[in-house]
Amino acid sequence: MSVVKGFLIEKGNKSELVRLIDIVKESSVPLFHEPEGISAYPTYPEIVPKPLDIKTIRGKLIKGTYKNVESFFRDIQLMFENWRAFCLKSLENGAEGGDFD
Numbered sequence: 001m002s003v004v005k006g007f008l009i010e011k012g013n014k015s016e017l018v019r020l021i022d023i024v025k026e027s028s029v030p031l032f033h034e035p036e037g038i039s040a041y042p043t044y045p046e047i048v049p050k051p052l053d054i055k056t057i058r059g060k061l062i063k064g065t066y067k068n069v070e071s072f073f074r075d076i077q078l079m080f081e082n083w084r085a086f087c088l089k090s091l092e093n094g095a096e097g098g099d100f101d
Contacts, residue, residue, distance in 0.1 A: 017061055017072060024076065025054045032079060047089045048082040 030037055034055040038044050044051065057075050066072040 013069075014061065017069070018058065021054060021058045021061060021076075025058075028054065028083075032083060041086070043090075043093075044086060047086050050078065050082070052079045052082060054079070 025033055032038070032053050035051070035053050038051050038053055052075055057072070057079065060066055060075070061072060066075075
């Protein structure tokens, strides 16, 4: 994270970050592509207090909500931490990994 600390998001690198989020989408489970994917799991809000998905992150990036790369990566990290917490809790409760595809 320290490598990107203070690195501002500017017009030139915004397109690179959009491409990065598109790559994340291509390699992730559909559960995190859109808010609707998350809402398909009724227990998700009980396990994850701050839900976040790729569509929301991409929209914030395009709208210019992120002022620096650090805040962008914080949201990506939060999304993956949410995924991990949800999967671990779901596995504890008997769900199989395939249930999230």
